[in-house]
Structure formats: C-alpha cells, structure tokens
Amino acid sequence: MSYTVEITIAEPASTDEEVETRMYQLPDPYETVANAKEAAAAHIASLDLEPAVVIYSVFDREGFTVASSVEELAEAG
DSSP states (O other), X not given: OOBEEEEEEEEOOOXXXXXXXXXXXXXSOBSSHHHHHHHHHHHHHHSSSOGGGEXXXXXXXXXXXXXXXXXXXXXXX
C-alpha cells in the first residue's frame, strides 16, 4: 500500500495577529507507515522551525489518517 505525508505548520502569532497555518504534502509516496513517519521526522528536522509548531499526518491511499504526530504527543503527555 502507498502512504502520503502531509505537513502542517502553525506559525506562532504575535499578540494582535491570527495564527498562520501552512499545509503541504511531501512529494514522494512511501511503502510503509514507518517509512512515511521517518520521512516526516527527517523533513521536520530540516526545517528552521520549532518542532512544536509542525504536525505531520500519514494518509493511506483512500485518504484515511493512519498516523499523526498529534497522536504521539497525546500518548507522551
């Protein structure tokens, strides 16, 4: 099965501005969920951003979320 990774970046806002959110998909499909999660982690590490403002989601070919950094944060917290 093929999996895709979506990256969401929520830039912190100043006190009088709204949060700006950017979303995009990584260009490559991945064969396993583990490979997709590794690619997401590597991509996030390459960004010049605080990791807390970046979320990834892994989708199967039908568009269902099969993994997310939000789930990992909830389990850790």
